[in-house]
Amino acid sequence: MTRLTIRIDFDGGRQVGHGKIRLLELIGEHGSISRAAREMKMSYRRAWLLADEVNRMFSEPVLETQHGGVGGGHARLTSFGHALVGHYRAIESQALKSFGKQIADLERRLLPAAKVASK
Amino acid sequence: MTRLTIRIDFDGGRQVGHGKIRLLELIGEHGSISRAAREMKMSYRRAWLLADEVNRMFSEPVLETQHGGVGGGHARLTSFGHALVGHYRAIESQALKSFGKQIADLERRLLPAAKVASK
Numbered sequence: 001m002t003r004l005t006i007r008i009d010f011d012g013g014r015q016v017g018h019g020k021i022r023l024l025e026l027i028g029e030h031g032s033i034s035r036a037a038r039e040m041k042m043s044y045r046r047a048w049l050l051a052d053e054v055n056r057m058f059s060e061p062v063l064e065t066q067h068g069g070v071g072g073g074h075a076r077l078t079s080f081g082h083a084l085v086g087h088y089r090a091i092e093s094q095a096l097k098s099f100g101k102q103i104a105d106l107e108r109r110l111l112p113a114a115k116v117a118s119k
Numbered sequence: 120m121t122r123l124t125i126r127i128d129f130d131g132g133r134q135v136g137h138g139k140i141r142l143l144e145l146i147g148e149h150g151s152i153s154r155a156a157r158e159m160k161m162s163y164r165r166a167w168l169l170a171d172e173v174n175r176m177f178s179e180p181v182l183e184t185q186h187g188g189v190g191g192g193h194a195r196l197t198s199f200g201h202a203l204v205g206h207y208r209a210i211e212s213q214a215l216k217s218f219g220k221q222i223a224d225l226e227r228r229l230l231p232a233a234k235v236a237s238k
Contacts, residue, residue: 002129006214008222009122010229058228080228087225091218095125098217099210103127106206109177109199110129 002103004096006088014057020050021088024062027051028077028085033065051075058084121222123215125207133176139169140207143181146170147196147204152184170194177203 007017019040026036037047055061062081066074077085096103126136138159145155156166174180181200185193196204215222 002127005126005128007124007126008225009124010226011121014229016225057230058225059230060228084225087221091214091221094217095210095214098213102206102210106127106135106177106203107129109179110133111176111178 002107004092004099004103006092006095008088010057016054016057016084016088020054021085023047023050024054024077024081024085027063027075028081031074031076033075054084121226123211123218123222125211125214127207129176135173135176135203135207139173140204142166142169143173143196143200143204146182146194147200150193150195152194173203 005018007015009015023036023040026039027033030036030039033047033051034044037044040047051063055063058080060080061078062084064076064078124137126134128134142155142159145158146152149155149158152166152170153163156163159166170182174182177199179199180197181203183195183197
């Protein structure tokens with residue numbers, strides 16, 4: 001299946017793309033940065049830095065974290081965090097729909113992928 | 120200015136995104152892989168490998184190269200190469216237009232970028 005991924009580059013080198021959005025989704029799902037990091041096969045430190053970067057990008061935070069307690073810290077998306085993820089995914093799926101014809105056109109010209117895919 | 124970049128991932132790990140498309144555009148403009156590489160601040164070897172990758176992706180080549188001669192080799196886009204670049208850029212600009220409202224919405228919530236932008 002062909003995938004279309006988008007990346008939004010704002011002024012000042014601030015960027016939102018597939019990686020950060022997926023991380024936010026997984027944090028929302030698991031309520032935990034460390035579980036999200038594990039699922040994305042990245043270090044806790046890297047996940048924390050990425051989440052912190054998005055958290056400082058907008059006038060509202062995308063994440064709320066709660067430290068400590070018996071089961072360790074908790075993290076959850078704010079309503080703005082949910083909106084950000086929703087906007088991004090909507091753009092992505094609408095783009096794939098809108099440009100399905102052009103993409104199918106390119107797909108038809110692809111060489112068979114057998115050799116590459118069987119790696 | 121906010122930019123929207125797209126990446127298309129086909130089966131078999133084959134990917135077309137901003138970097139390869141920009142490289143093709145510059146090769147088309149300059150008629151030379153080495154000049155395109157210089158403008159993108161990448162090594163000739165890397166530019167050649169990227170161009171070769173796209174050239175082997177589809178049933179038609181995107182580039183034609185001519186070796187040697189006094190002024191060194193020449194490279195030019197095939198008509199399919201032009202079509203590929205055109206499709207990609209059309210998807211990109213239509214996406215930015217279609218999703219302008221959502222993106223403007225996010226822009227309004229960005230924090231002032233002064234500190235980051237003045238780096």
